[in-house]
Amino acid sequence: MIDNSAQAQPATHACGCPSGKIVLEAVVVGALGLAFAFLANQLSPRGLNPARNYSPGGGKAGVVPPPAPAASRSSGGANVPASAPSPAALLAQRLEAKGLHLVERPEAEKLFHDPRLQQNAILFIDARDEDHYQAGHIPGAFEFYPYYPEKYLAAVLTPCQFAEQIVVYCTGGECEDSESAALFLRDAAGVPGGKLFVYGGGMTEWEAAGLPVESGPRNSGNLRNPGP
Amino acid sequence: MKHPLLPGGLTALDAASVLARWLLGGLFIYMGCRKALHPDLFLKLLREYQLTENPLALNSIAIAVPWVEVFCGLLLLAGIAVRGTALLLAGMLAAFTAVVFHRALGVQAAQAIPFCAVRFDCGCGGGPEFICAKLPENIGMFLLAVWLLAGRGRAFCAFYAWPARSG
Numbered sequence: 001m002i003d004n005s006a007q008a009q010p011a012t013h014a015c016g017c018p019s020g021k022i023v024l025e026a027v028v029v030g031a032l033g034l035a036f037a038f039l040a041n042q043l044s045p046r047g048l049n050p051a052r053n054y055s056p057g058g059g060k061a062g063v064v065p066p067p068a069p070a071a072s073r074s075s076g077g078a079n080v081p082a083s084a085p086s087p088a089a090l091l092a093q094r095l096e097a098k099g100l101h102l103v104e105r106p107e108a109e110k111l112f113h114d115p116r117l118q119q120n121a122i123l124f125i126d127a128r129d130e131d132h133y134q135a136g137h138i139p140g141a142f143e144f145y146p147y148y149p150e151k152y153l154a155a156v157l158t159p160c161q162f163a164e165q166i167v168v169y170c171t172g173g174e175c176e177d178s179e180s181a182a183l184f185l186r187d188a189a190g191v192p193g194g195k196l197f198v199y200g201g202g203m204t205e206w207e208a209a210g211l212p213v214e215s216g217p218r219n220s221g222n223l224r225n226p227g228p
Numbered sequence: 229m230k231h232p233l234l235p236g237g238l239t240a241l242d243a244a245s246v247l248a249r250w251l252l253g254g255l256f257i258y259m260g261c262r263k264a265l266h267p268d269l270f271l272k273l274l275r276e277y278q279l280t281e282n283p284l285a286l287n288s289i290a291i292a293v294p295w296v297e298v299f300c301g302l303l304l305l306a307g308i309a310v311r312g313t314a315l316l317l318a319g320m321l322a323a324f325t326a327v328v329f330h331r332a333l334g335v336q337a338a339q340a341i342p343f344c345a346v347r348f349d350c351g352c353g354g355g356p357e358f359i360c361a362k363l364p365e366n367i368g369m370f371l372l373a374v375w376l377l378a379g380r381g382r383a384f385c386a387f388y389a390w391p392a393r394s395g
Contacts, residue, residue, distance in 0.1 A: 018311070018315050021389075022312055022315055022377070023315065025309050025311060025313075025315070026312040026313070026315040026316040026319075027312075028309070028312065029312045029316050030296070032299070033295070033300060033316075036298075036299045037291055037292045037294070037296050037299070038291060038292070038295075040295045040298075041291045044264070044267075046265065046266065046268070047267065047291070048267045048287050048290060049287070050284060050288055050291060051283075051284060051287070052287070053283040054268075054271060055275060129268065145268075147268035147271075148268075
């Protein structure tokens with residue numbers, strides 16, 4: 001019942017550090033674990049490509065999650081000086097530096113109600129993952145999650161080539177998937193950067209404004225807040 | 229002392245050690261699978277630590293960590309190379325705990341909130357958690373790994389020491 005084969009082997013030296021054989025065992029386990037990991041990743045349909053840059057935007061400026069509302073407000077936004085530029089201004093600067101353009105809600109809403117949307121001259125692209133897309137997206141938006149571009153590229157590439165304006169969005173706030181998707185479409189798929197716009201407020205702002213939301217697949221007709 | 233109700237003449241300590249080994253193995257399989265099934269989300273969380281800007285290094289960590297956790301969990305459940313696996317897990321837990329603690333300090337400073345009010349998704353597999361719950365959880369798992377490293381949990385092992393040693 002109890003394996004005594006290693007009973008004679010001390011687990012640690014007198015110093016308390018593990019014996020050489022245990023360290024060797026750990027190294028073997030680690031090496032096999034790594035081989036297992038890369039093989040499993042290769043076989044997994046959700047596996048990552050080790051060589052791809054999934055954050056071509058270079059990551060977000062801050063690494064801190066959004067402050068807890070009550071605590072941070074009462075502290076007056078501890079480390080943020082009163083004259084600091086707004087998050088939207090910072091985002092606009094960052095996008096401009098990469099040759100992309102920011103749109104805010106009024107403009108996104110105007111484009112959504114533009115008749116050219118029906119002719120696919122204006123496109124909305126949802127850069128969130130499939131679960132979020134299915135739960136609710138801007139009506140008619142194409143799905144393009146930049147972590148698995150191969151899955152979505154065939155469906156969006158042709159419409160993107162013919163569109164005059166393309167609005168890419170994700171959740172909003174700290175989310176950078178819209179930026180990554182726009183950069184992928186421009187740099188890897190050859191979509192002209194001049195017609196790519198990032199809607200910074202994203203789905204969170206869109207829903208909060210009571211604007212129409214479609215659930216399920218694209219053009220499913222399952223609408224919330226359908227409007228007039 | 230052997231317990232009359234335990235199989236194979238196990239002592240209560242032996243039985244507790246095996247349960248601890250299975251618990252630790254099960255936890256690592258669970259947390260590893262949560263990350264391995266959504267490596268994209270894990271990569272996003274990993275980026276928050278600003279460990280490296282190099283995409284290859286970052287992607288490799290995002291690929292390796294979840295599956296190595298699953299692999300080690302399976303070894304512990306089966307009882308293969310238990311002490312080597314425990315040493316590897318103890319090392320990983322020490323490193324994870326250090327980076328999570330460091331990030332929690334950063335969040336605390338930026339948000340000017342009490343340390344125990346810091347709550348974020350550390351990418352550990354359990355979703356957003358308060359740091360004052362996460363740290364004891366990690367320390368508990370670290371101690372379990374050290375206990376196994378000390379030679380506990382030998383019962384029901386396929387190959388306690390591996391590669392098999394003679395004598």
